[in-house]
Amino acid sequence: MGRERQDTQGPDRIVEDVLGRVLYASAPDAGDAVEAGASLLAADAGQWPAVGRLLLRRAEQLVRQAWERGWQPADLVRMARRTAPDDARPTRLAVDLIAAEARRYGTGALDPRWAAQLRELGAEAWWTADDRFLPELGGREAMDRFPLAEALLDVMRLVFGLPAIEPVGPVPGTSGRRTAPPAAPAGTSGEPKMLGRIRALLAKAEATDYPEEAEALTGKAQQLMARHSIDEALLAAGAGAGPEGAPEAVRIGVDRPYESTGAMLLDAVAEANRCRAVWNEDLGFSTVVGFATDLESVELLYTSLLVQATTAMTRAEAGQRTAGRKRTKTFRQSFLLGYANRIHQRLSAATERTVTESATELGERLLPVLAARDVAVAGAAEQMFPVTTRHSVRGARDAEGWHEGTAAADRASLGGR
Structure with missing residues (x-):
């Protein structure tokens, strides 16, 4: 039976x-x-x-x-x-x-x-x-x-089999749905229009064959991002603290190969835009914590810089082959490491310069607002990730690759007018 x-x-x-x-x-x-x-x-x-x-x-x-x-x-x-x-x-x-x-x-x-x-x-x-x-x-x-x-x-x-991970937003159908950010004052550029201008500038920077033009376009995009972030910070502070004034989080994929250098580049972009990035190597993504406007900037700029870095690396490898030198994985890793390191330096300098210029223009009220947002982001990141470790990138032994990557980052300069 x-x-x-x-x-x-x-x-x-x-x-x-x-x-x-x-x-x-x-x-x-x-x-x-x-x-x-x-x-x-x-x-x-x-x-x-x-x-x-x-x-x-x-x-x-x-x-x-x-x-x-x-x-x-x-x-x-x-x-x-x-x-x-x-x-x-x-x-x-x-x-x-x-x-x-x-x-x-x-x-x-x-x-x-x-x-x-x-x-x-x-x-x-x-x-x-x-x-x-x-x-x-x-x-x-x-x-x-x-x-x-x-x-x-x-x-x-x-x-x-997916493991439990830190949530970065409400589960569908729950009451934790995000609210919209404060509306821009009449007569000013709204966020969609500003982000559209930034996307257009970065798309042109990715498409051009001329390093100087890419530098100017990317630099202009970063200026718009930095100033837009400052405007939003002041707007939110004027509207009073509320749900729209809390840090949020997004996950950004860091793809193979060379994911360690990709994570370094993302960290540099996040830090320059007043965000914190925490890399999960096993699952292939970084979680970026920050305010909504800054998170948008991080996603846009990181994606664009990846495209520009890949294009520059391909050209550098072609030049090396033309000169009769065979380049390997070590060259590419060193290139990307030099690129990420130099981008970090230049982004940090550009951010400091933009804040200084804006503080001169807007007066004493700006710096306390930015400091409060930095504290809020740091607190949110530490609450999500109470235990983190620093990761060292090893294996980059090609001096020519480092030099080429640094030069490419200089051409993708983001600093100043």
């Missing part, structure tokens, strides 16, 4: 048994568990639509649990990409599972940063019905039932 019941069990029982074995399998046994589970899920073509609906329901629960452990959509997708850098399918499946879970929220119930991440990922339920999810997914991916079940189980196991 026991064997007869086992053979006739329905799709709901099959799905629960498979997930119980797959999700809780130890790392050495995970491959065998996924393969055996995929065989069971794909065995009956007639049950395939129902299996898809049940898997989707369980996947929504797993994704929700990941949100409650501190993860956000961009983080989850980054982990899928990080675990399979040469295969885009896990990333697409992760986006699908996020889209399925996001259906439960109305557009007005999401934190603005969360909603922006969903838009950027394109996380929308594209399948016609949950019973059609697996058949239509198989058509999109050009996969038969067994390999498709394997791929989906792998992603569900990834989501299930």
